[in-house]
Amino acid sequence: MLNSIEHHLISSLLIASCLMFNIAAYAEQSPTGDYVEAECITCHEKISAKLVTDWKTDVHGRNKPVAGCTDCHGTQHENAAILSRQDETCTQCHGGTQASVAHSYSTSKHGVINRIERKQTDWSKPFRPGNYRVPGCAYCHASGGQHNMGERMNQIEDDNEHSEHNGQARQAMRWMCQHCHGPRFIRELQNNGQKMLEIGNMKRREAEAILQTAKKTYTPEQMTKMTKLFTALVEENVKSLYLGIAHQSPDYQWWHGHPAIDGKLLRIKGELTRLNRLKAHKKTKEVSSSSE
Template sequence: MLGSVTKGERRGTRNLRIVFGWLLFFVTSSVAVAGMPPAGSFDNAACISCHEQQDSALVKAWQISAHAKDKPVANCISCHGNSHNRAASKARRDKTCINCHGGYKSPVVHSYAYSKHGLILRIEKNKWDWTQPLAHANYRTPGCAYCHMHAGGHNVSAMIRDPDLLKENGKQIKSIKDATRQVCQDCHAPRYISRLFDNGEKMLEIARMKVREARDLLLQAKKQYTAKELEPAEKRYQEMQSVYLKNVYLGIAHQSPDYQWWYGQPALDGDLLRIKGAINELGRIKNVNLSQQAQCAR
């Protein structure tokens, strides 16, 4: 009959569908396997060789960062481990950074750990899904990697100032603010971010003024007193510049009140007063000696 299908034709159609189904299964399985990262253990050279082909910009960002330039080098293995097993999640956790950056007692870690952001992270971190990308406010509060490797960026130096905080590099500061704003605006309003930036610059400038005053006092004192006499005051000045000025900066960058104040501004005030006191004491001793010499000469 016209339009009817024989039993043999139906069987052939069914067999064709089975063959096509198996073929489709093997094709999709092959694609899935091809898209999976390779298993095994890798060294840093293997990571770079492969990822330069996958995402050359990511590798270049790491190469210009402090992680690649400083010693010891923080390479792929340092942060991600030597396999693809939870490699991204491991690098997102703060403990990966803390272990390398001196532990909780180092100022750079301690200043963040006792900020509001840091305290929330320490309380809640075990409840978070660390497989989420470092963007779009996926985490209630930002950790080390969320800020310094935002959206998977690998130039951790993008938001770090020149170590000499007495320098005022306008171009560098603008670049840092632009990079920082990209992170902060995931959670905060633009006006709030701008206010924090302005307050931070004013606070840092106040700290710089104290260090400059101490420097100028010592420059004047060197015209009257020996290096040995000024050694205690000089040590105080070096401490102001290398420790307490940096603490103020860390307090601003990490929004840590303890470092903005107790470990920062008051510490600068204290050392500045001690330097003034030490120089005044040298002047008093000098005047006493001159007076005694004058009396002996009579």
């Protein structure tokens, strides 16, 4: 026999679950129509609060938002998800299709298959195992409707560049790979990528040490060429290597990445030799002119 307190508790639970069911049923009614940014935020703060908070605290939404709901989803509610899943939505802001961010993807196996099969791709499907053959930008960076895209970074430790991002979000990206690949393949891939980047950073530090030594002897004007080479090594070649690892592009790893870094390092060393030779030559000249 139930006592009255238990009875009361059970009926309250029943009422509560009915209410919850009602809210859920209401929430599933996705409205149709045209909305402006403020409407998206107001309504979704009520029905998907975590998502909005994630966006607000992450790269795209914090401070003055650089990408709002309508930038990725458009204004037509019925197309909102479909639009956000397609690469063009991301590349329009991330430098276009020729920039290294997109190009490192389009030269990967994923990118090549995506290009061949894009006409057959059904973008109305959610990012779940079995729905897509290869991932595009949004599949990797936002599957599961995750809006903390910056936090999901840090798969690769690039000298702690992204070290503020949290572990759980990192895991999400790795699990996502396992929609289509075995965990061992992914683990080995990441370990190799990590090593490859460490070697790249070692070469970068070697170049930096040469620059620091040269600074003690030569003026900024004399070092113009060397500084330019070093900047290109960091901003173009190490970056390409990173993108090659991030986006699984052999071209970026083995063409724009390591060989290019090696080439710059050699030229930096060559430049130091040239400056030293010039200085030695000048000294000899000074010595010979003062002894005249």
